[in-house]
Amino acid sequence: MTDPAIVPDSEQRAIVAALPSRLRDLVQLGRFDRPIGAWLLFWPGAWAIALAGAPWRWQLLLLFAAGALVMRAAGCVFNDIVDRDLDRQVERTRSRPLASGRLSLKVAWAFLVALCLVGLGVNLQLNLVAQAIALASLVLVSAYPFMKRITWWPQAWLGLVFSWAALVGWAAVTGGIDPAGLLLYAGGIFWVIGYDTIYALQDIEDDALAGVKSSARAMGRHARAGIAICYGIALLCWAAAIWAVRPQALALTTLLPIALHLGWQVTTLRLADAADGLAKFRSNRFAGLLMFIACGIVGIA
Secondary structure: OOOOOOOOOOOOOHHHHHOOHHHHHHHHHOOOOOOHHHHHHHHHHHHHHHHOOOOOOHHHHHHHHHHHHHHHHHHHHHHHHHHHHHHOOOOOOOOOOOOOOOOOHHHHHHHHHHHHHHHHHHHOOOOHHHHHHHHHHHHHHHHHHHHHHHOOOHHHHHHHHHOOHHHHHHHHHHOOOOHHHHHHHHHHHHHHHHHHHHHHHHHHHHHHHHOOOOHHHHHHHHHHHHHHHHHHHHHHHHHHHHHHHOOOHHHHHHHHHHHHHHHHHHHHOOOOOHHHHHHHHHOHHHHHHHHHHHHHHHHHO
């Protein structure tokens, strides 16, 4: 049975339910009531900061956290602007503020501009190389909402976007990019493909009716194996990144906890159970923490 506490896409519970209607719609438009996306955007940057040797730079980590929160919200607003017609055709998303008509396009665009200005303020606190890399991500971000219309693998594009902070974080600490940072980024891409395929499983029937493409639809009955392969490649890339920083077998053992966690996701995933898929997807905030601990241990060892 679907768990009503976690499945609806536009919930109005607790503090969110008590907000004035316009403010509540803006909170939901930016998904501030669903922080999992901000966590997933934040972690690759935190990994890079830690593995580059600066896990104690709390001000930098907090800066990346603020940037992740704001820019994830901006991405959600832009995505909802582009996808408002498609969202009306999917049970999980038809109650979103734009799809339902509760907010106008004019308000959404104004909110998007405001969020981007805040994000720009955060970006200007970084060094010039990191600033340039962060700004380059806007090309990928702006193209993402259209990927589900032209490719069966929009999750791969999302991987490019949601792992980009690894490149920014590495440059913020080192002033540039080297193979370790690129390998960390590559691993993040496959991690995102894996967990977002799990997320896409809950929409697979509605996506088919609406003509929306996804890796979940592309993998079909082989989804479990496909997710396992993505997670396996991610772990191999992360192992190579760690080896590039500290070529010692003992350093690779730091990946064991996250490897076990990702293995648990795959082996216990119930493909036809939307609530279980959403729970497994959300558990990746803990996977991100495990990876951060691994990078921190190696980075300061």
